[in-house]
Amino acid sequence: MNNYELVFIIQPGLDDEAVKAVDERIGQAIVNEDGAITSTDYWGKRRLAYPIKNYFEGYYILHYVSMPSAAVQNVERQLRLSEDVLRFLVIRV
Amino acid sequence: MSEETQITGAEAATEEQPADETPREEEIVAAVVAADAEKQAPNNKEEVGSRATMGRDEKPTASRVEGPANFNRAKQGNQRRNPRHVGNDVRIDEIDYKNVQILSRFVDNYGRIHNRRKTRVNAKMQRKVTRAIKRARHLALMPYTGEHIRITGRRGS
Structure with missing residues (x-):
């Protein structure tokens, strides 16, 4: 088991429910692989430094994850696979 | 002015009892000065005693006078440095792709990463900064090019 930081950006068109659903799906994927989310930071809707897929904003979610x-x-x-995720970054800490 | 010097002399004399390492010449001079001070102002004695207890943990008097002076000189030198050398006061554990505010100091108006000549940080730090900036760019926390800044109309965040 290693510790990772997982950040991803969700497209801004979704409402809070849909964002939560996307987040849940990712969380489920982690749990399915015998991992666990230790803590979470919701940065909320943030302006992007440059447009991605013609979006200028995005929901940022940061998970601290422990998984193999x-x-x-x-x-x-x-x-x-998820089209609502604009960008993601997984790094080991 | 003269009163102040007498007090410091008396302080040195009272400190000799806990700390034996004080040089002999100083001992004599301090003792004489202390005696004078006691003659002229006996009611100061209480204050002197309290000061001595304060300084008990510190080193002998001579080094205590020199130390702070050197430190101040170094600090002044630091402040006089060129303000373009932005990396001076950054700690290495502050460097993180999430800390855009600090990373943006290592970048010019077009979003380009400063070289080490400009940042004045050591190689280890520069590697960390570079890596963090590239991660921040990937997550659209920082711009890749000047074009990005023009489009969004603002820098960094």
């Missing part, structure tokens, strides 16, 4: 290294690949795949 083999899980990273699958979590990243899940993030890539």
Whole structure:
């Protein structure tokens, strides 16, 4: 088990419910891989420094995650599949 | 002015009892000065005693006078440095891709990362800064190019 920081940006068109749903789906992917979210930071809607897919804003969510290294690949795949996720970053800390 | 010097002399004399390492010449001079001080102002004795207890943990008098002076000189030198060298007061654990406010100091008006000549930080720090800025760019916390700044109309965050 390693500790990771997982940040992703969700497109701004969604309402709070939909954002929560996307977040939940990612959380589920982590749990399925025997990982656990230790803590979470919701940065809320933030202006992007440059447009991504013609969006100028996005919801930022930061999870501190503890999961085995083999899980990273699958979590990243899940993030890539989701069209509402504009960007993501997984780093080991 | 003269009263102040007498007090410091008396302080040195009273300190000799806990700390034996004080040089002998100073001992004699201090003792004489202390005696004079006691003659002229016996009611000051209480204050002198309290000061001595304060300074008990510190080193002997000579080094205590020199130390702070050197420190001040170094500090002044630091303040006189070129303000373009932005990295002087940044601690290494502050550098993080989330800390855009600090990272934006290492970047010019077009969002380009300053070289080490400009930032004046050591190589380890520069590597961390560079990496953090690139991560921040990926997450659209910082711009990649001047074009990005022009489009969004504001820098950094």
